[in-house]
Amino acid sequence: MEEKLDTTVLKQLASIKIIHKLYNDDLLSDEAFKTASSIIQPTEHWIAWARKMLLLLGSSLILAGIIFFFAYNWSVMRKLIKFGLIEVGIISCLFGSYQLGLKKLSGKILLLSASILIGVFLAVFGQTYQTGADAFTLFVGWSFLIFGWVIISKFAALWIVWIILINTGLILYWNQVLDTRNSLESEFLFMALAIINISFLFLYEVGNKKQYEWLKNIWPRGLLLISILIYLSIPTTKLIVEVELEEGFFGTLFWIILIIFGYRYYRFKIIDMNSIALIILNICVIALIFLGRILFDISDDGGMILFFAFVVLGVISTAIYWLKNVAKKMKNENTEDDQ
Amino acid sequence: MSSSPLTIEELLSHKDFEHLIHPEDISHITKKLIEYSKPSDDPIYIKVLSGIGAWVASLFIAIFLGVTGIFESAYGIIPCGLVLLLPGIFISRASNVIFLKQLSLAMVFAGNAALTVGIAILFKSNELLAILCAHLFICPIVYYFYDNYVYRYLSPLFAVLLVVILMMNESTFAALHYLIAIELILAGILLLKKKKSTFLNPLTYSVATMLPATLLFFNHLASVNWYRDFKEPLWPSSILLTGGLIYLYFHISNGSINRNKRLMILAVSSTILLGIFTTPGILVAIALLILGFAFGDKILLTYAYLFMPYFLVLFYYSLNTNLAHKSWILVGSGILLLGVRQTITLCQRKAVNT
Incomplete structure (x- = not known):
C-alpha cells in the first residue's frame, strides 16, 4: 500500500534555496531549474533588490561625506554657513521623507539621515560655542531631540541608533559625573545599561508578538540580547576573578536572574533557538572562567592544563547536548500544537 | 510578473513550469521536501x-x-x-x-x-x-x-x-596576485558549480571567507601603512576581480542578456569603473552580495554585509587627500550610486512600456 504523503510541505513558500536543493538532488531537469529560478527570481526582483542596495549604500556615503565635510571645515567656516548648511540638510531630509512617506524605505532612510544630522548640528554647536559642557550632554540632548521622529519612523535601524545614543550618554555621564564623585561602583552602571536595554528588548518583543511589519526582522533582538549579556558578564567576571564581594555581587545576582528569566522566556514564550544559544554560550563562558579560576588556583602544572582542556570539552559538550535536546523538544511541541 | 511570493504548489502548477515535470515527480519532490524539513545538519x-x-x-x-x-x-x-x-x-x-x-x-x-x-x-x-x-x-x-x-x-x-x-x-608580495587568482578560480568553480556536493560545502564557504579576508589584510597593509615594506599595487587583483565579477553577471543572467541589454551594459561599465577607481575588496563584497541573493544564502549575504562597510572605510581612509576632498568624493560617490539607481528605474520603465 502506497504511503500517504504529507502534502502540507507543498504549501510553504518556494524560495530559490529550495529550488537549488531540489536541483542538486536531481529532482529538477536543467530546463525546469532555469524556469523555476526565473519564476521565483524574475528580473524585476533583481532590479528591486539592486535599487534597495544602491539606496542604502548611496545614502550612507552621502551622509558620511557630509560628516567629513564638517569635520574638516568647521574651524574655518563662518558660523552662519556651518549652521545654515546643516539646517538645510535637516530640512531637506525631512521634506524628502514627508514627500516619500514613511511607508517607503527611502522615506525612512531620509528620516534616519535627518536624525544623524541633528547630532552633527549639536557637535558643531558645542564646538562653536565652547560651553564647557560634558560630552554626555551631546548624546542625551541628541536622543531627546530625535525621540519624536524615532517614535513615528517605525524603523528598527533608527530605534537601534537611538538606543546606542542612550547607552553612550549614560556611559559618558557615569564616567564624567558620577565616577568623579566616587559615589557608586561601576557594576551599577552595567546594571543600569542592562535594565535600559532589557526594557527596549521587552518593547521589541511586544511589537513582534503583535506582528508589526517593521519589527518582523529578528536582528534587533540578537543585538539587544548580546549587549545585555555583555553588560552583565562584566561585573560577574570581575567578581569571579577578583573575588571581592563589594564589587560585582549585585551585578552577578542580576546576571543569574536574567539568565533564568531569559532562558525561560525564549524557551517557552517566544521560542527562539538563536536567543537560547546566545544565553547558553554566555553561561559557558562564565562557567569556564569560574572553573578555570578554581582549578588554576589549586595548581597550574601540565596535568591541570590537560585537565582543563577536558573541562572545556565537557562544558561545551553539555551545552551542545542541551541545545539539541531543547531544539528537539521545541519541534515536538510545535508538531503537537499543529495536530 | 508575479508580485506576491508563490508557494511550491503554485510553482508546480505554474503555466510555464507544469509541463517540465512529470506527475510522478511531484511525489518525489514532496518526499524530498519532508526530508529537508528534518534538519540533517x-x-x-x-x-x-x-x-x-x-x-x-x-x-x-x-x-x-x-x-x-x-x-x-x-x-x-x-x-x-x-x-x-x-x-x-x-x-x-x-x-x-x-x-x-x-x-x-x-x-x-x-x-x-x-x-x-x-x-x-x-x-x-x-x-x-x-x-x-x-x-x-x-x-x-x-x-x-x-x-x-x-x-x-x-x-x-x-x-x-x-x-x-x-x-x-x-617580502614576496607580488605572489599576492597569484594567491588571489587561485582563490578566485576556486571560488568560481565551487560557488558556480551547477550541482553542489555536501562534501565540498565547507570548502566552498572557506573559500568565500578567504578571498575577502586576504584582500582585507593586504588592503590594511596598503592603507594603514603600518608595514612599510608593502608597496605592492593592488591593480592586478582589481583586473582579475573585475573580470570575475563581469563573468558572474553573465553566468547569473542565464542567457537572458538580450532582454536586459541596457542593464547589462550599465552593470558591466559600472564594474569596470569600480575596478579602476576603487579597491578590489569592494568588487568581492559585491560578488558575495549577488551570490547570496542568487542562491538565497544568508551566510554569503552576511559576509557581504560585514566586509562591504569595512572595505569602503579602508578605501576612503587610504585616499591620499585631505578630509575636504574626501568628503566631496564620498558625497559624489553617493550621488553616483543614487544616479545609477535612478537610471535602472528609468530603464525598467522603458522596458515595461515597450
Whole structure:
C-alpha cells in the first residue's frame, strides 16, 4: 500500500534555496531549474533588490561625506554657513521623507539621515560655542531631540541608533559625573545599561508578538540580547576573578536572574533557538572562567592544563547536548500544537 | 510578473513550469521536501559553539604538550601528532556521543598542528615553507577522511594564513596576485558549480571567507601603512576581480542578456569603473552580495554585509587627500550610486512600456 504523503510541505513558500536543493538532488531537469529560478527570481526582483542596495549604500556615503565635510571645515567656516548648511540638510531630509512617506524605505532612510544630522548640528554647536559642557550632554540632548521622529519612523535601524545614543550618554555621564564623585561602583552602571536595554528588548518583543511589519526582522533582538549579556558578564567576571564581594555581587545576582528569566522566556514564550544559544554560550563562558579560576588556583602544572582542556570539552559538550535536546523538544511541541 | 511570493504548489502548477515535470515527480519532490524539513545538519550556532570549544581545548592540549617538553624535537612531535590525529579521526567515525565528537575535533586540531610543525622542523632551512607544504599535504587527506564541518572549514583558511605569513616573512608580495587568482578560480568553480556536493560545502564557504579576508589584510597593509615594506599595487587583483565579477553577471543572467541589454551594459561599465577607481575588496563584497541573493544564502549575504562597510572605510581612509576632498568624493560617490539607481528605474520603465 502506497504511503500517504504529507502534502502540507507543498504549501510553504518556494524560495530559490529550495529550488537549488531540489536541483542538486536531481529532482529538477536543467530546463525546469532555469524556469523555476526565473519564476521565483524574475528580473524585476533583481532590479528591486539592486535599487534597495544602491539606496542604502548611496545614502550612507552621502551622509558620511557630509560628516567629513564638517569635520574638516568647521574651524574655518563662518558660523552662519556651518549652521545654515546643516539646517538645510535637516530640512531637506525631512521634506524628502514627508514627500516619500514613511511607508517607503527611502522615506525612512531620509528620516534616519535627518536624525544623524541633528547630532552633527549639536557637535558643531558645542564646538562653536565652547560651553564647557560634558560630552554626555551631546548624546542625551541628541536622543531627546530625535525621540519624536524615532517614535513615528517605525524603523528598527533608527530605534537601534537611538538606543546606542542612550547607552553612550549614560556611559559618558557615569564616567564624567558620577565616577568623579566616587559615589557608586561601576557594576551599577552595567546594571543600569542592562535594565535600559532589557526594557527596549521587552518593547521589541511586544511589537513582534503583535506582528508589526517593521519589527518582523529578528536582528534587533540578537543585538539587544548580546549587549545585555555583555553588560552583565562584566561585573560577574570581575567578581569571579577578583573575588571581592563589594564589587560585582549585585551585578552577578542580576546576571543569574536574567539568565533564568531569559532562558525561560525564549524557551517557552517566544521560542527562539538563536536567543537560547546566545544565553547558553554566555553561561559557558562564565562557567569556564569560574572553573578555570578554581582549578588554576589549586595548581597550574601540565596535568591541570590537560585537565582543563577536558573541562572545556565537557562544558561545551553539555551545552551542545542541551541545545539539541531543547531544539528537539521545541519541534515536538510545535508538531503537537499543529495536530 | 508575479508580485506576491508563490508557494511550491503554485510553482508546480505554474503555466510555464507544469509541463517540465512529470506527475510522478511531484511525489518525489514532496518526499524530498519532508526530508529537508528534518534538519540533517547541525544548525550554525552548534557549529560555532563546537568550533570554539574544540579550538580552546586544542590550545590547552598543545600547551600541555609544550610543558612536557615533547616539542623539543621533531622525533617527539611527529609521533605525538599522529597519536592525536589518527585516534581523533577514528573516534569521530566510531561514535556519535557529543563529548567524544568534541574531543575528536580538539585532537585533530592539535594533531594536525603538531604533525605540521614536526615535519617542518625536519627541514631546518626554511621552516615556514616547510610548515606550509606539510599542511598542504596533510589538510586534503584529513579533509577526505574526517567528516567534520568545522575542521573542513577552518583548515583551508589556515593554509591561506600560512601563505600570507610566508609572504610577509619573505617580502614576496607580488605572489599576492597569484594567491588571489587561485582563490578566485576556486571560488568560481565551487560557488558556480551547477550541482553542489555536501562534501565540498565547507570548502566552498572557506573559500568565500578567504578571498575577502586576504584582500582585507593586504588592503590594511596598503592603507594603514603600518608595514612599510608593502608597496605592492593592488591593480592586478582589481583586473582579475573585475573580470570575475563581469563573468558572474553573465553566468547569473542565464542567457537572458538580450532582454536586459541596457542593464547589462550599465552593470558591466559600472564594474569596470569600480575596478579602476576603487579597491578590489569592494568588487568581492559585491560578488558575495549577488551570490547570496542568487542562491538565497544568508551566510554569503552576511559576509557581504560585514566586509562591504569595512572595505569602503579602508578605501576612503587610504585616499591620499585631505578630509575636504574626501568628503566631496564620498558625497559624489553617493550621488553616483543614487544616479545609477535612478537610471535602472528609468530603464525598467522603458522596458515595461515597450
